[in-house]
Amino acid sequence: MNKDQVKGSLKDAAGKVQQKAGEIVGSTEQQAKGLAKQVEGKTQKGYGDAKEAVKDATKR
Secondary structure, three states: OOHHHHHHHHHHHHHHHHHHHHHHHOOHHHHHHHHHHHHHHHHHHHHHHHHHHHHHHHHO
């Protein structure tokens, strides 16, 4: 697991919390920010997954 996978997963989780908090308090702005953070986190995790796949492929 590389740093992009870890950071991406953390951003995704933080975005879920932010979105849920926005739902609880009725803030559509916080919900949108949470969704954006989730997308950013999933993208970063996907990049990390790709880096890991290339690294594993070059070991063979």
